[in-house]
Amino acid sequence: MDYPKSVPSVGLVNGKFVNEDVIAGLPGSLIPATWGNSVTDELLNVVKSAGLEPSETDATQVLQAVKKLSQAGEDKHASDLGAANLYMANYAPAITALKDGLALRFTAGNANTGASTFAPNGLLPKPLVNLALSALRPAEIVGGSVCAVVYSAALDSWVLVYASGGIALSGRLLGVKTFTASGTYVPAVGMKNVLVKMVGGGGGSAGIPATGSNQISVSGGGASGGYAEAWLDSAAIGSSQTITIGSAGASGPIAEGNGGSAGSGGTSSFGSLVSAPGGGGGNGVALLALPGFGLYTGGFPNQAPSGGNIVSTAGAAGSPGICVNGSVLAGHGASSPLGSGGYGSSALSVAAAPGSGYGSGAGGIGNSVNRPGRQGGAGGPGAVIIYEYA
Structure with missing residues (x-):
């Protein structure tokens, strides 16, 4: 669309129409029928393309049409014509050059399986990056999804700002995997980081021997397992990691004259990246002749965990068992962040309380x-919990 510069004797001045100047004796410009019709047809095409019926009396139809077409965004959306990881689309009017901030949409034909590119109207393909400005990971685009991209001149890349059905949103929680038995962790598709929480197995409590007419026996509680939290990225984790769950500390057996020592809890680990040792078991106890005073310690924690870059703490010691002039108070098992310690069982004929939940110590x-001899309690097993994020 332009002024009718090629029409002879049209009377343009400086390329534009002018009015007749009677005083100066200058004629006005002519408006050729061909030019007038072409201008009218061009405006009518805009009106009709928006689905409006042309009206001679409505002077707002071009404005209505422009708003409607802008809302539809048909010039900014096209279907993908490429393949997985190689997205291409043709827009009308054609995109002939890339400009900073150019925003386009396309409906993907295939899911991506890794790093990808995008090319509108046959221009050179440019990398597609996510909101974290890193190469796309698998399933950030799924087949049939509507994708919105913006070109960044600084990055010379297309930034994927939205993908329906995909996992392009950085930081989204993908899921939680809880291991209570040893196994293998395989990352979910699209995982970028994980938060690992783990606890080692809790220690058991010692058994106590049978007592005579002037004797008592009492034991302390088991220690809790070490606890660790770590934030790890996919590069450190790789394709898989071996998960080891720390076993529960065994209960101490009955033994004549001395109670049997309890077992320590096992170490939980996430490959070689993070580990949390178990808590110590209670030691065997000797009979105490009355009257008398006795203090029998519970299990002690082992060394601190390794690899915990958020939290890394050794377990807590079990409470001691106490006797004062014939009155006995059994020690409680230590609690962990994922479980409550077993209560001290001083009542007659009541079994030792095991650790409740994960990583807790048994009650004394x-x-x-x-009274006859009594067996101690078992600690709580370890656990590994993995929170996966996109």
Whole structure:
């Protein structure tokens, strides 16, 4: 669309129409029928393309049409004509050059399986990057999804700002995997980072021997397992990691004259990246003659975890068992962040309380006079919990 410069004697001045100047004796410009019709047809095409019926009395139809077409965004959307990881689309009017901030949409024909590119109207393909400005990971685009991209001149790349059905949103929680038995962790598709929480197995409590007419016996609680939290990226994790779950500390057996020592909890680990040792078990206890005072320690924690870059703490010690002039108070098992320690069992004929939940110590146990020997309790097993993020 332009002024009718090629029409002879049209009377343009400086390339534009002018009015007749009677005083100066200058004629006005002519408006050729061909030019007038072409201008009218061009405006009518805009009106009709928006689905409006042309009206001689409505002077707002071109404005209505422009707004409607802008809302539809048909010039900014096209279907993908490429293949997986190689996205291409043709727009009308054609995109002939890339400009900073150019925003386009396309409906993807295929899911991406890794790093990808995008090319409108046959221009050179440019990398597609996510909101974290890194190469796309698998499934950030899924087949049939509507994708919105913006060209960044600084990056010389297309930034994927939206993908329906995909996992392009950086930081989204993909899921939680809880291991209570040893196994293998395989990252979910699209995983970029994980938050690992783990606890080692809790220690058991010692058994106590049978008592005579002037004897008592009492034990402390088991220690809790070490606890660790770590933030790890996909590069450190790789394709998989071996998960080891720390076993529960075994209960201490009954033994004549001395109670049997309890077992320590096992170490939980996430490959070689993070590990949390188990808590110590209670030691065997000797009979105490009355009257008397006795303090029998519970299990002690082992060394601190390794690899915990958020939290890394050794377990807590089990509470001691106490006797004062024949009165006994069994020690409680230590609690962990993922479980409650077993309660001290000083009542007659009540079994030792095991650790409740993950990584907690077993409760101690106590005997007054003339009671049979009693077995200690088992600690709580370890656990590994993995939160996966896109």
